[in-house]
Amino acid sequence: MVIGNTCLLKIFLFSTHFGITFKRIIRSKSTEQFSGIPYVMTLLNCLLSAWYGLPFVSKNNILVSTINGTGAAIESIYVLIFIIYAPKKEKAKIFGLFTFVLTVFTAVALISLFALHGNGRKLFCGLAATIFSIIMYASPLSIMRLVIKTKSVEFMPFFLSLFVFLCGTSWFIYGLLGRDAFVAVRYMPSS
Numbered sequence: 001m002v003i004g005n006t007c008l009l010k011i012f013l014f015s016t017h018f019g020i021t022f023k024r025i026i027r028s029k030s031t032e033q034f035s036g037i038p039y040v041m042t043l044l045n046c047l048l049s050a051w052y053g054l055p056f057v058s059k060n061n062i063l064v065s066t067i068n069g070t071g072a073a074i075e076s077i078y079v080l081i082f083i084i085y086a087p088k089k090e091k092a093k094i095f096g097l098f099t100f101v102l103t104v105f106t107a108v109a110l111i112s113l114f115a116l117h118g119n120g121r122k123l124f125c126g127l128a129a130t131i132f133s134i135i136m137y138a139s140p141l142s143i144m145r146l147v148i149k150t151k152s153v154e155f156m157p158f159f160l161s162l163f164v165f166l167c168g169t170s171w172f173i174y175g176l177l178g179r180d181a182f183v184a185v186r187y188m189p190s191s
Contacts, residue, residue, distance in 0.1 A: 022078060025085050036082040036094040039075055041135055044101040046072035048129040051109055057125050104132070 046068040053064030108128045
């Protein structure tokens with residue numbers, strides 16, 4: 001599913017306007033009014049989806065693992081940059097959320113490895129990935145108040161919305177064709 005992987009990679013990159021947002025954060029040494037929540041929730045989604053796509057969890061989904069593993073690496077960098085330059089109160093909030101993400105991922109991985117096997121493992125990991133994927137796609141709504149208040153979409157980029165839609169559509173089709181309900185539901189076009 002090259003199209004889905006390409007679109008998802010563009011989401012990871014466009015979510016920061018090809019790094020413009022984070023260049024701005026680094027240059028100004030401030031996160032300004034950007035929210036770190038979408039990056040942390042995207043990291044969790046990537047970690048859980050990469051885990052779900054591994055052959056011992058879900059057969060024939062290695063493309064899900066490769067792109068989401070790449071996304072987890074990219075999002076980790078974004079989260080760390082955000083934590084470095086955020087104001088003290090925001091830094092604590094994002095670091096707490098980051099710790100929660102790592103705890104949830106570790107719990108899912110350990111439970112699936114040691115307590116579950118076969119279809120039970122796939123079901124558990126698929127449900128976890130789907131639930132947190134829905135949360136991830138809702139997390140940009142945390143910035144909606146700012147968009148309404150300022151009457152500016154500066155902090156809600158058009159290309160991110162476009163590529164989320166294209167990605168969701170292509171992965172939804174991939175999930176349907178591969179008869180994997182978790183992939184289909186997780187990436188159902190939502191924009």
